[in-house]
Amino acid sequence: MKRLSTIALSTLVAFGISACSSHEAEVAAEAKAPVKAAFDQNSQDIRVITVANPEGKITGATIEDAFVANGFIVDGNNNMNDPFSKRFPKVWYKTYRLAIAHHSDYTAKLAKDFPSIGLITPLSMSIWSSHDNKDISISSLTLRGMSRITQIPMDNPDLIAYADAMDKALKAAIPGGKYEERTYSKIADMNMSLATNFTAVFDTDEETTASDAKDSFEEEFEAEMEPVGFLFPSFIDLNGELEEHNVSGYDYYDTYSVCKFDVIYPVSETHPEVGAFAPCTFYIYKKTGEEETHMGFPSVDNWLTATDIEDEKSMKPLVQAQEMFSNIIKEIIE
Numbered sequence: 001m002k003r004l005s006t007i008a009l010s011t012l013v014a015f016g017i018s019a020c021s022s023h024e025a026e027v028a029a030e031a032k033a034p035v036k037a038a039f040d041q042n043s044q045d046i047r048v049i050t051v052a053n054p055e056g057k058i059t060g061a062t063i064e065d066a067f068v069a070n071g072f073i074v075d076g077n078n079n080m081n082d083p084f085s086k087r088f089p090k091v092w093y094k095t096y097r098l099a100i101a102h103h104s105d106y107t108a109k110l111a112k113d114f115p116s117i118g119l120i121t122p123l124s125m126s127i128w129s130s131h132d133n134k135d136i137s138i139s140s141l142t143l144r145g146m147s148r149i150t151q152i153p154m155d156n157p158d159l160i161a162y163a164d165a166m167d168k169a170l171k172a173a174i175p176g177g178k179y180e181e182r183t184y185s186k187i188a189d190m191n192m193s194l195a196t197n198f199t200a201v202f203d204t205d206e207e208t209t210a211s212d213a214k215d216s217f218e219e220e221f222e223a224e225m226e227p228v229g230f231l232f233p234s235f236i237d238l239n240g241e242l243e244e245h246n247v248s249g250y251d252y253y254d255t256y257s258v259c260k261f262d263v264i265y266p267v268s269e270t271h272p273e274v275g276a277f278a279p280c281t282f283y284i285y286k287k288t289g290e291e292e293t294h295m296g297f298p299s300v301d302n303w304l305t306a307t308d309i310e311d312e313k314s315m316k317p318l319v320q321a322q323e324m325f326s327n328i329i330k331e332i333i334e
Helices: 060-069 081-087 104-111 115-120 143-150 157-173 210-228 238-244 261-270 272-276 301-307 312-333
Strands: 046-052 073-079 093-102 123-130 135-141 195-202 231-237 250-259 280-287 292-298
Touching: 046 272, 060 073, 060 093, 060 157, 073 231, 081 093, 081 261, 093 231, 093 261, 093 272, 104 115, 104 157, 104 238, 115 143, 115 250, 115 280, 115 292, 123 272, 135 143, 135 157, 135 272, 143 157, 195 210, 195 312, 210 231, 210 250, 210 280, 210 292, 210 312, 231 238, 238 250, 238 280, 250 261, 261 272, 261 312, 272 301, 301 312
Parallel strands: none
Antiparallel strands: 046 135, 073 093, 093 123, 123 135, 195 292, 231 250, 250 280, 280 292
8 A cells, every 4th residue: 555645635626607508408409500600719618610521521530630630649539429329328419429639749838837737638529410410510628718727828828829729620620610609608707717636745765756656646546436437548648748848847747538427428418518528637746846746637617617507417427426536536645
């Protein structure tokens, strides 16, 4: 067993629930056609780009190729209909995929001054096409969404460049696609950081380094999370990437993509765009010269405020999963 002592444990869960949803009547079968109006990405946390795909030429594979061609590392591109069809009575869409990707150049630039970039490394997306239409859509975070989760200023040039790179990759992935004019009413205030964060100090001695203790934590973390249904579709040794970009200052920095079928399945029925937050990212890092290890993940309140989720069937598994996630981390580090 590892030896862990906690000198500080902070859990920040900010709630930004406000007005009633403007999408209560939405149903999964409804498909939004591409719109001509310009979408104001500075007013929303997520964006949905849609294009007609009558011949099915745009696929998960072609979308992945477009992202790679635009400098991204695709960390995962999973066909969710496969596990959904085995676990649940029906699937909601002809195509439903959860993809994760990151751009190592922009991540490295931002990580120099903003460790919180780990909250969106990798970035999540959902790709879907409903049964009764010939369109295909991709949801992802806007510049505003990237900024609010990480609290990196929205006018930061590297963050702007990262969001622009995502925009370029999305448009290459679905040529001719247009951003849908979606306006969610519960959108969180920019100053509201909807993240659940923890701080701990790992015990070390002559035989156990901080990295050893971190590895032990991760072993127990995985061992506790998997039996209760959490999966890890991606793991990134982010510090290794940072060092390749000549960015120093961390003893270690890892990120996990974390998902749970029982959470994403019910929510995606009426809000397929929630894939902009799923899988969520769990980060763990320690800066060189400091004793504290920092951990955290975007709170489920991001889902609730960014997409106007209100129904109990969707909200309950989200809240329960977050509580379970947080309790497991607390139990390990306390």
